Amino acid sequence: MEQSSTVPNGSARESHFAALLSAGEKIEPRDWMPVAYRRTMIRQIAQHAHSEVIGQQPEGNWITRAPSLARKAILVAKVQDEAGHGLYLYSACETLGISRDELNELLHQGRQKYSSIFNYPTLSWADVGAIGWLVDGAAITNQVTLTRTSYGPYARAMVRICKEESFHQRQGFEIMTTLAQGSEAQRAMAQDALDRWWWPSLAMLGPPDEQSTHTDQSLQWGIKLETNDEIRQRFVDQTVPQAHFLGLHVPDEALAWNEGRGHWDFGDIDWDAFWEVVRGNGPCNHERLAHKVQAWQDGAWVREAGLAYAAKQAHGAPRNSA
Amino acid sequence: MQHETASPATPAVGANPLWEVFVRAKRGLNHVHAGSVHAPDAATALRHARDVYTRRAEGVSIWLVASTAIVASDPDAQGDWFEDDKPYRHPTFYTVSDEVGHL
Numbered sequence A: 001m002e003q004s005s006t007v008p009n010g011s012a013r014e015s016h017f018a019a020l021l022s023a024g025e026k027i028e029p030r031d032w033m034p035v036a037y038r039r040t041m042i043r044q045i046a047q048h049a050h051s052e053v054i055g056q057q058p059e060g061n062w063i064t065r066a067p068s069l070a071r072k073a074i075l076v077a078k079v080q081d082e083a084g085h086g087l088y089l090y091s092a093c094e095t096l097g098i099s100r101d102e103l104n105e106l107l108h109q110g111r112q113k114y115s116s117i118f119n120y121p122t123l124s125w126a127d128v129g130a131i132g133w134l135v136d137g138a139a140i141t142n143q144v145t146l147t148r149t150s151y152g153p154y155a156r157a158m159v160r161i162c163k164e165e166s167f168h169q170r171q172g173f174e175i176m177t178t179l180a181q182g183s184e185a186q187r188a189m190a191q192d193a194l195d196r197w198w199w200p201s202l203a204m205l206g207p208p209d210e211q212s213t214h215t216d217q218s219l220q221w222g223i224k225l226e227t228n229d230e231i232r233q234r235f236v237d238q239t240v241p242q243a244h245f246l247g248l249h250v251p252d253e254a255l256a257w258n259e260g261r262g263h264w265d266f267g268d269i270d271w272d273a274f275w276e277v278v279r280g281n282g283p284c285n286h287e288r289l290a291h292k293v294q295a296w297q298d299g300a301w302v303r304e305a306g307l308a309y310a311a312k313q314a315h316g317a318p319r320n321s322a
Numbered sequence B: 001m002q003h004e005t006a007s008p009a010t011p012a013v014g015a016n017p018l019w020e021v022f023v024r025a026k027r028g029l030n031h032v033h034a035g036s037v038h039a040p041d042a043a044t045a046l047r048h049a050r051d052v053y054t055r056r057a058e059g060v061s062i063w064l065v066a067s068t069a070i071v072a073s074d075p076d077a078q079g080d081w082f083e084d085d086k087p088y089r090h091p092t093f094y095t096v097s098d099e100v101g102h103l
């Protein structure tokens, strides 16, 4: 669907597009848009959708071992929400003229990415708490600003997602609170989870502004509304007092309240480690993608049977002609 | 109603068709577009739509439309095809003396 190829008057369309953006109006699916805008949107929404889907794995890993039936029911609901988020986003992405099958294919071939954060393992139950609190927390900080992004279907998906995310963060924080107020061993579990998830949670908000290749154009097009560093600072400011409430130690010796800035100063993120994970060398990259591909292949017969059944019904085959 | 399907271009062979999902939040409200789902047939699509778009009792009724069945106006027709807003179609265009009271 390359609508721009049939454009009679390219420059009028470009100025209409620019006028919509500067008026703060949304771009809608069948509007003319620059090829690069469409490409950037597809890349960003797809990466986001893939992250929701792959993100089910680290927590899904603990469903059968949740410490109580209530915790299990909550975790099932949370993981199911993440599947739903992936589907809202695929639905939004498809309005840009790419098919679901293509998106799956691009993920499976490693040609589109998902968030680096899901390439870390969940070693204890406390990790489920830390993920809800920190990973969903960081994601929400980013997603709240994306509810105002310039592409209509993406913005609407974000509104729906944000409504559901706050349950995710609160259930995570509740798990952390329970552990932090529990036995010595439970406190140690909570601290260990914070130690491992803190830095990856800061890094998942993306490279620092001076290294971020897409930032300027994305800000100009209203795809992004804040830079990675701005979002990261807000996340740190919100989260540090929560860690103090839990009585846990944030693993950053440079962390200090800066009265002048009115923000928490924090230490340098190890970007080399981050890029290693992005490049495919994190602890679980291979496992996550292999699991996804396996699930897709294992489900092939279901999809084929569904299509065969639909074709049979459409041709009026008698119902009981087994 | 904004229709958000990708253009009904040729779907991949063997691909599950796309269905647009409209949800009525509660009695007395109209169905509103919520998103889309893929499914081989309407009954399956309906179940998927329920699972994806009404996990928190967001709906009491769902409508499905095959995406290829939607007819939409030309997105570029904004100014010329849609009539301009005429001020005299609105009550605020008319001045009525205060003495008349509510009218």
Ligand SMILES: [Fe+2]
Binding pocket: A052, A081, A082, A085, A161, A165
């Ligand atoms: Fe999510």
Ligand SMILES: [Fe+2]
Binding pocket: A082, A136, A165, A168
């Ligand atoms: Fe979440």
